[in-house]
Amino acid sequence: MTSPKTGGVGFALSAYLLWGLMPLYFSLVHSVPPIEFVGWRALFTLPVVLLIVTGARQWGELRRILGQPKLVAALCGSASIIALNWLIYLWAVQQGHIFASSLGYYINPLCNVLLGTVLLKERLTRGQWLAVGLAAAGTSLLAWQARDMLWLAIAIALTFSIYGLIRKVVPVGAMAGLGVETLLLAPPALFLIAAQPGGLMHSGFGQDWHMSLIIAGGGVVTAVPLLLFTAAAQRMDYSLLSFYQFIAPTMVFLEGLLIFHEPLRIDQLACFVLIWSAIAVFVWDLLAGRRRARRATA
Numbered sequence: 038m039t040s041p042k043t044g045g046v047g048f049a050l051s052a053y054l055l056w057g058l059m060p061l062y063f064s065l066v067h068s069v070p071p072i073e074f075v076g077w078r079a080l081f082t083l084p085v086v087l088l089i090v091t092g093a094r095q096w097g098e099l100r101r102i103l104g105q106p107k108l109v110a111a112l113c114g115s116a117s118i119i120a121l122n123w124l125i126y127l128w129a130v131q132q133g134h135i136f137a138s139s140l141g142y143y144i145n146p147l148c149n150v151l152l153g154t155v156l157l158k159e160r161l162t163r164g165q166w167l168a169v170g171l172a173a174a175g176t177s178l179l180a181w182q183a184r185d186m187l188w189l190a191i192a193i194a195l196t197f198s199i200y201g202l203i204r205k206v207v208p209v210g211a212m213a214g215l216g217v218e219t220l221l222l223a224p225p226a227l228f229l230i231a232a233q234p235g236g237l238m239h240s241g242f243g244q245d246w247h248m249s250l251i252i253a254g255g256g257v258v259t260a261v262p263l264l265l266f267t268a269a270a271q272r273m274d275y276s277l278l279s280f281y282q283f284i285a286p287t288m289v290f291l292e293g294l295l296i297f298h299e300p301l302r303i304d305q306l307a308c309f310v311l312i313w314s315a316i317a318v319f320v321w322d323l324l325a326g327r328r329r330a331r332r333a334t335a
Contacts, residue, residue, distance in 0.1 A: 045272030049281040052265035055258075057288025060138070061296070062258055063130040065251050071128040074252065075120060076229035079222040081256030089260065090216045098213035108209060109217065115203040116218035119263075120225075122196035129189055135293035136179070136305070137186040141193025142286035143176045143312065146279035148198035153275035156202070164322030168280065168315040175311030178304045204267045205275055211267035215260065280319045283312055 066074055102108045129138045150169055153159040180187055293299040
């Protein structure tokens with residue numbers, strides 16, 4: 038059995054901690070229609086990413102990607118999928134479906150394990166399969182009780198899993214790849230904003246300086262965790278990356294409970310216990326594997 042790649046742990050932890058705070062940011066833009074905000078989010082992500090590309094001297098890599106139609110087509114697909122994920126997630130939060138959003142990102146790691154083992158031929162240890170089973174049992178409890186909004190959770194999970202898979206297998210750097218994605222999203226983003234009632238002159242941006250600053254901040258809020266996530270996906274096994282993804286939905290779950298005051302049901306509490314038990318098993322197995330590898334090397 039080949040050793041799992043785990044070099045992106047720091048990137049993964051940073052990305053999911055930031056994503057776990059996303060509902061707090063979205064609550065500040067609740068007055069902006071979801072489609073319009075997704076357009077502004079894509080537009081303001083572009084200058085942030087291009088500044089990062091410039092600072093990292095990645096323009097050569099970006100031009101290399103743009104010169105290869107197959108790479109551009111793949112990134113066009115990933116850009117479309119992540120924009121759809123943004124739209125669904127934002128709509129869910131604005132409609133008050135915080136727990137449904139959380140469920141989507143609880144299902145997401147299980148989708149990643151499936152994609153990693155079936156498509157990428159990654160292998161899990163017995164301890165890691167036990168962790169998958171515990172996580173699946175916990176997620177099933179939430180899914181059964183949230184049957185009416187299960188479609189929303191599945192849509193969130195699948196769109197992000199497919200985006201991550203594309204970014205893992207397409208041979209482009211994290212920064213330059215995101216730069217191309219945001220370039221591709223800019224024209225349709227402008228169209229989405231202009232197509233809103235009243236057009237650009239009556240959009241949420243530009244009417245109030247406070248709200249305009251919050252909307253513009255979406256560029257940083259979007260670009261930084263996406264860069265961190267892509268860097269993590271390219272440095273570690275996709276199946277193992279999945280377990281770090283439980284950080285963000287757990288934070289969203291707690292925000293729904295403590296900040297947005299959604300009621301807590303016993304099945305949700307049981308789900309929380311099962312999933313964190315799965316994470317404990319996963320961490321224990323990972324540390325045990327590293328100890329075995331060190332002994333074998335010695």
